[in-house]
Amino acid sequence: MKSTDPGFINDLANLDRLRAGIKGKGDKENLRAAAEQFEALFTQMLFKSMRQANEVFESDLMSSSNTKFFEEMRDQQMSSELSARGSLGLADLIVEQLAALDKPPATPEAQAKAEEEKAANFEALQKSRQVSANDVLAKVFAQQETEQPSKDKATLAASATAATENSVVLPPLRQPKDKPFASPQDFVSRMRPFAEKAAGLLGTDPAVLIAQAALETGWGKKVVRNAAGDSNNLFNIKADQRWAGNKVATQTLEYHDGIPVQERAAFRSYNSYEDSFNDYVRFLNDNPRYADALASPEDPRRFIRNLHKAGYATDPKYADKIINVMDTVRKLMK
Structure with a gap:
């Protein structure tokens, strides 16, 4: 990498030569020089801030106006030399960003x-x-x-x-964020292939799985999320001590003796909606309490009622709500 001679930081003639030499965007040497000057000024500001932060520790015996003057000159010269050597890398970033403006936009x-x-x-x-x-x-x-x-x-x-x-030592990479669901029809269309696969493994109707996911997430508009992004958790399966994957903590509505109460809970987080359906199947098969639901999956209404009875959700009207949504889902699947 070619760098310019820093010279003396207070050499005004050097700045005049720099201004006179700037002829256009294509002049890479002048762009480099200007970037280094900017980096030097930025570094000076850092040095000045650090000096000011240390003033409370100074003593009159060890500090004077002359001392501060020469310290300031030394800081200025050091910032110029650091920039010329590329020690901080800020000038390189400036050159890279500005040089990219000359490139034609990608087709x-x-x-x-x-x-x-x-x-x-x-x-x-x-x-x-x-x-x-x-x-x-x-x-x-x-x-x-x-x-x-x-x-x-x-x-x-x-x-x-x-x-x-x-165990999960490194967090899984996430696919690019999916576009929002435009309507219930859009939600059903995009969830259908995952639901059909999961329903085939469980032996039930895919419509009931889509209906359950629709109820849990408000047709995909209220998927559990935090500052890091969506959890892709369509069935609001909580993350207990058995879950070794990623988690998302948020407020949730639980019913205690029929009374709704806001609580904070941790939910499982997946890399995709397909992973959510796959884990839903594993979750039901790995929990003995859902044995009755899995014993009669061919009847979707009985399946969801037995699932609710086993304690899948605390809402007393959970199964009835899903059955009502399922009728809408079936119409949208036609």
Whole structure:
């Protein structure tokens, strides 16, 4: 990287030469010089702020107007030299941003191709992150085995296997945010393929699953979210001690003896709506209390009533509400 000679910070002739040399956007050397001057001024402001912050610790015996004057000159010269050497990198960023303005805008075809490449690389990147996490875990447990030879090796091996298979060391990458649902019809159309797959595994009607997701999320408009983004949790499954994935904490409405009460709870967070449907199937199959619901899934009304009876939700009218929504869903699926 070529840098300019910082010279003396108070050399006004140097600034005049810089202004005279600026001829246009294409003059890269002048752009670099101007960026370095800006970085130097910014660095001076940082030094000045730090000096002012330390004034409360100064003593009259160790400080004077002359001392402050020479300290200020030294700070100014140091900021100029740091900028010329590229120590902070601010000038590089300025040059990069301003130079990009000279480039012609990308064509729609180029933008579309870039989006396709981004989506294609997403899954591979996610897998590589998980492999890296598993490698780290394996090294940690290997080190524990070396440092604690007396410990049961079978226990260590089992712990390492469980950790690499089940724990989430690195947070999963999220797909680009889905566009909002425009209407109940849009919600049904986009959820239908996921619901049909989940319903096939459970042996029930996909309409009842879409209806349940619609009731839980207000047709997709009230999905649990926080500052980091949407949880993609369509069935509002809470994150208890058994859940090792990401979580989103928020306020929720629970019923106690028929009385609605606002409570704060943690909910499971997924990478996509499809993951939410998949985990819903696992959640029902892994909980024995939903055995009656899974025993008669072919009747969607009985399925959802047994699900409610087993304690899936505290709203006393939960099953009736889903059944009413299911009639609307079936009309939209035609």
